[in-house]
Amino acid sequence: MLTCYACGARAESGQRCDCGEPLWYETDPAGVAWPDADAGGVWAFESLLPVGRPESGLATAAGGTPLVRAPTLDADGARVHVKLEGTNPTGSFKDRGSAVGVTAALAAGRERVGTVSHGNMAASMAANAAGTDLDCVVLVPADIPDERLARIGAYGPRVVRVEGDYGRLYHDSLDVAGVEFVNSDSPLRVAGQKTTVLEVLAERAPDVPDAVVMPVSSGGHASAAWKALREAEAAGLVDDPPRLYLVQAAACAPVAAAFDRGDEEVVRLAPDEVGETVAYSIANPDPPSGTRALAAARATGGAVLAADDDDIGAARDWMARAGFRVEAASATPLAALGRLRDAGEIEAGEDVVLVATGAGYGDDAPPESVETVRREGLAGALRAD
Numbered sequence: 001m002l003t004c005y006a007c008g009a010r011a012e013s014g015q016r017c018d019c020g021e022p023l024w025y026e027t028d029p030a031g032v033a034w035p036d037a038d039a040g041g042v043w044a045f046e047s048l049l050p051v052g053r054p055e056s057g058l059a060t061a062a063g064g065t066p067l068v069r070a071p072t073l074d075a076d077g078a079r080v081h082v083k084l085e086g087t088n089p090t091g092s093f094k095d096r097g098s099a100v101g102v103t104a105a106l107a108a109g110r111e112r113v114g115t116v117s118h119g120n121m122a123a124s125m126a127a128n129a130a131g132t133d134l135d136c137v138v139l140v141p142a143d144i145p146d147e148r149l150a151r152i153g154a155y156g157p158r159v160v161r162v163e164g165d166y167g168r169l170y171h172d173s174l175d176v177a178g179v180e181f182v183n184s185d186s187p188l189r190v191a192g193q194k195t196t197v198l199e200v201l202a203e204r205a206p207d208v209p210d211a212v213v214m215p216v217s218s219g220g221h222a223s224a225a226w227k228a229l230r231e232a233e234a235a236g237l238v239d240d241p242p243r244l245y246l247v248q249a250a251a252c253a254p255v256a257a258a259f260d261r262g263d264e265e266v267v268r269l270a271p272d273e274v275g276e277t278v279a280y281s282i283a284n285p286d287p288p289s290g291t292r293a294l295a296a297a298r299a300t301g302g303a304v305l306a307a308d309d310d311d312i313g314a315a316r317d318w319m320a321r322a323g324f325r326v327e328a329a330s331a332t333p334l335a336a337l338g339r340l341r342d343a344g345e346i347e348a349g350e351d352v353v354l355v356a357t358g359a360g361y362g363d364d365a366p367p368e369s370v371e372t373v374r375r376e377g378l379a380g381a382l383r384a385d
């Protein structure tokens, strides 16, 4: 059973409510207890998922990512923990949603799954469908760069370049018969992706972090985080759930703009309101779950912020100096943390979880200072003085 968070309507199937807002799976958290921390990643929360644990394949490997205390990232007394989503099989939290989407499609006897993406979600869907009986269709923009095509194509999906307004394809795909589209905020994806925050809560229990800070683009992951908090509260597992802070790239920040204006609804940005950003994974000008993400930030006592590319780049470097190599989008939480701390949104002594949504290997420039020594001189060069 699916429900609409906004108007309370129920539906047997579909992705969006008649009111226009996205649907999510109704669950029954009564009697749910926290699983052991290492009990099987996403599938440790099987009782809160719309489908049971698969027997085999990549989908069994999603989730179970480390939560690492990172003192060098602390912000003026606020204690930072990093949820390292880059350790998922294809390098981002998207594997959580893809694992549930693919498993549910197989259980329902579907033959084809699909997604509208040219980034992490595309690679994740293709990988999770590979090695199963499902065919996978990935819709990419016609001008997709070769490196991206290579990364997705390696898993053997049917890749279709689509000409025309790529921004409208999400909606078009919902009308395609015969393909189970597991897009950014589909109910199956949101169900899988709520396990990011369920894992954090289970691992810290009985303590509860004070705040969770995460990037937001389509709003699928943020919606899932909110769903996780609602379920944990309904199950009686937390009394005082963490505040959700969502961060966008300033060049494409429709959710932050709506938050600042005090609006109830997120509106699509016009092309001349959208700029380029290093945070390429969070550049959706028309977020299908933007309004739900906005509601999540408000309902939990959090906020939505935007960070500019200079701050995102500096935060990304700073995270690497703490040992965490993440992609630019995943550095936005740290880029916003100082401001949240200065504004008193986050206080000294509070525990803050930064969700590092994706690994950032590969898109780097070489470091500026690398020394060269002769082999005979090595011991001398490394001698501590």
Ligand SMILES: *Cc1c(COP(=O)(O)O)cnc(C)c1O
Pocket (backbone or CB within 6 Å): 092, 094, 119, 120, 121, 184, 215, 216, 217, 218, 219, 220, 221, 222, 281, 282, 327, 329, 330, 357, 358, 359
């Ligand atoms: C998809 C993605 C996001 C944004 O998640 P949404 O569910 O679209 O809001 C953030 N970071 C990374 C690395 C992603 O791949």
Ligand SMILES: [Zn+2]
Pocket (backbone or CB within 6 Å): 004, 005, 006, 007, 008, 009, 017, 018, 019, 020, 021
């Ligand atoms: Zn509704």
